[in-house]
Amino acid sequence: MPRGKRHSKPARKKIRPQCSALTRSYDACKNRATSSRARQGLPVCWSHRKLGLSVAFCQAPLGGSRKCLKKIPWTEIQLCFKHIELALPCYILRLPLELRQQIFSYILNEYQSSYAKFYTYYSFLKVARLNRQIFEDATDVLYRKLVCDIFLSGKDVYILGRKCHSIQTGSWQRFKQLTFQLNISVDHSGRHGPILENVQLIASHLQGSNLIKLHICLDSVWFWYTRRRSVELIRNFLPSYLDPFRQLGRVRELSVALSPKMSGRSNEIELWMEDMSNDSEAMAMAMEWKRYYEEWTENLKRECLEKGVGKCFEF
Template sequence: MSRDKQRSKLARRRKKFSHQCSALTHSYDACKNRAAISRTLGGLPVCWLHRKLRLTVTSCQAVLGNNRKCLKKIPWSEKQLCIQHKDFVLPCYILRLPTELRQHIFLYILDEYQSQYVPYYTYCSFINMMCLSHQIFEEATDTLYRNLVCNIALSERRVYILGRRCLSVQPGSWQKFKQFCFQFEVCQDSTAVLENIKIVATQLRDSSIIKLDIRVTSWYTWWRHLHTAQQMYKNLPFYLDAIRQIGRVGEASVTIAHDPSPELKRTGYAANPESERTKLIAMELEWRRYYEQWVKDMECGRLEEKE
């Protein structure tokens, strides 16, 4: 065989091997390193930094003319596009699925955000994915707001929304939540707390809230006396009446921390079974009657107290 034919064969063999790494960087640019690992069976030539991608091969999904795909073998990436088609826009097949199925998919993806509210920076990957389509963004954020609980803590001097101290209650994204948990303390001077409750309730008016959980604490509950319990149950309706401005709520409930009624029943009945028993029963029945009517009014959307 002549030397010219041998040189031509060597040249063809060298052309088959690409000296540039076939992988993409984190910014989806072509890697400029030289390929240190040659092509193997089912693999691609990559540099030493991308050696783990040598056998993880996928195909470019860029749609060319006549609905034909590129299908060039490339290392796996989230976009699944080769270097030549890295700026192409891939079709979103998820929109072809029924709405109910898409909601289940979003619930699965957003499962880590359902237990509690997390700082904004942890949503970066979620936001980058949702920005691919306005429709997907609206559906996913709606799912997120429906499953997260917005915690609002109200006191005389401070208001905390989602764990952040607010100098004043201003409109914001917190109004988009569909589940709320109010926490406040029942005290003698209730003017400041009532004003904060009225401001929050006014901004949440007609928000189609699914669930409203109210958790009440009071220094009255630490004193196991009939007078202190009566004082708490007497002041609590003023707070709950202010929350009526929210309007219709799918499910409403009130939880009293350290409810004194069970303890008072045991101590009161044993000490003065005749005198204390009537007062305790009357107090409990009056509160139970008001609470049931308040829950019914909230679920029906009655803004004013029923006479």
């Protein structure tokens, strides 16, 4: 071998450690940790890189009042790989049901101040799934306290801010407080768009629901016209959109208003009709709408009054 030339020893490739995070099914992640990680962080893969910055400690008891306390990325169950199958004691179940629900209400309020509606719903359910009894208690609070927003415009349907390609039965039917925002489109001949079919379909899925609150917010280009024809069209198509909700049968509190985007104008439909035109026909249509609205609200409340409020709204 010529002098000055030496064979360098092949560098031994360093095997990166396994990702220390858990998957959504609470199984160990099979990926390898990334080579770069934040200071004081845990070895995690690229998919779980944010979890590596939130450190928790395994709470598995080892006997003699000792705990495992191994550093792990934060999860709801707070157990390492070794103790993943261990069932931790659930101290909250020792509290009375009323106190547990107050705690869940406080957590839900904190989530609503930090997340959008859909992520509040998703994150709260994720925590509730830790225990069957907790799930029943927490979801009871969730579906009573969280308002489900449903937006309809043309063929588009959004529930909790998420677009739905088709209206099917689901957990949205369990909500006890619903807010509908209807962007109504009607041509000059009075023909309705596809939104009316979606309203009828949603109302059929909610048939027999035990609602606490129902709020319907209406928006249409016709609300911006200041002539009697627009008042006439609004008066004619409103019953078509409100009548499907009669089959709900059990509503404790309900209201119908105009879109808040109409700044400077009253959100009450009756006053809007009177402001748009001062002639006698417009005033007559406003009175006709008032009679219809009173009859519509009484129809929805009648079943609760007959059965008694206590029985109608017990959970």
